[in-house]
Amino acid sequence: MKLFKYEKEKYKKVLYLFGIKFTKTDKYAILTDKYSSLTDKYSTLTDKVNNLIDKNKNLEQELSDKTNTLLGADKIIEKKLNYNTMILTKEKNRFRYTINYLVEKLGFEDIKEIIIRQRFMFGDNVYNPNLKNPKSFNEKILWLCLHYYNENPEIARIGNKITFKDFVKERLGEGYTVPLIKVYDKVEDINYDELPNQFVIKTNWGGDGTQVKIIKDKSKTDIKKLNSEMKEWLMIWNGIYYYNFNGAYKNIEPKLLIEKYIDEFDRDDSDYKFFCFKGEPKLFYIANNWGTAKQKKLTYYNMNFENLNIQYNNFIRNKESKIEKPILFDEMVQIARKLSKGFPFVRVDLNPVKDKIYAGELTFTPGGGISTYNPVEWDYKLGEMLDISDIIEEYNNRKK
DSSP, rough: HHHHHHHHHHHHHHHHHTTOOHHHHHHHHHHHHHHHHHHHHHHHHHHHHHHHHHHHHHHHHHHHHHHHHHHHHHHHHHHHHHHHHHHHHHHHHHHHHHHHHHHTTOOOOOHHHHHHHHHHHHHOOOSOOOSSSOSSSHHHHHHHHHGGGGOOOHHHHHHTTHHHHHHHHHHOOTSSSSSSSEEESSSGGGOOOGSSSSEEEESSSSOOOEEEEEEEEEEGHHHHHHHHHHHTTTTTGGHHHHTOOGGGGOOOOEEEEEEEEEEEGGGOEEEEEEETTTTTEEEEEEESSSSSSSEEEEEETTTOBBBBOOTHHHHHHOOSBBBBOOHHHHHHHHHHHHHTTOEEEEEEEEEEEEEEEEEEEESGGGGGOOOOOETTTHHHHHHOOOOOHHHHHHHHHHHH
């Protein structure tokens, strides 16, 4: 309506200037034509705008389709790369284990040290390990692997995941390890019908999270594939001893054990690992997301819960300067003391679940003695805490 009034006044002025007079009917006809012309233009513009909107929608859909196609291709490529990396790592480990097995069986003692040194330097470590006069934590762990652990039957008993449960029972009493369901000498002995729907199956000589399968639904498990994988676990050269000549795992007869599945282990912050030196916990780390699909984290703290800012290998670590005292912490410390008594060093792994604490394992060789601690000064600080001077002296006296 405003447009009509505006056009009417405009034409009045133009007609007045030229002295042209029209009847009201003529004036109305002119204005009507003008209004119709404007309406047509508006309609044309509206159509163009709608066309542009439709084109834009089509372009957005086309872009979305291409993006999804690229994302799909990217996921396929990533999946293939992950699979190829897994296969390459598996083959590399198989070759390494086989070579180390042959070195052991042929009695090439001098070559063991060469292999260990090469593995140490192949990683991200920034120094050449001194295995004659060890100073750093890694160096001392490697020395113990070569010259001490394989001569200590108690350490071998603890390295065996079956007899480990007996050790814990002797020191702490009943109920501190995950309940054992069954033990098998070979894969063919397994009767899956007698097993619960959920369970954990592992070897008694594996380490560092290897040779373990968590079965959350037996009915959906590819038993044939699982059996094939477990047969490989039990091959004599696949013992964790041949990973790095770790004496704590030497002379263990391979077996399979079935444990109860405890779903609380899958939650965050469920794994506390105490570094104990001659029976005294000096520091600990918390392993986050270890049983989940989330990104794994590993963070070191002192016994006052202060972040030590140690970067271990390439694991993500929490950055907060201090944490609240964990639940059941005092009880965990007492358990760590009891389990580590009598050993120069051992890492005691504990899992608090509600009001209960489980002993996961005792590890005498964290990272196989070849892991990285950044800054490297921490490798030497931990080395100062680990006093094995008496063990080295006794060893050297025996070798004279």
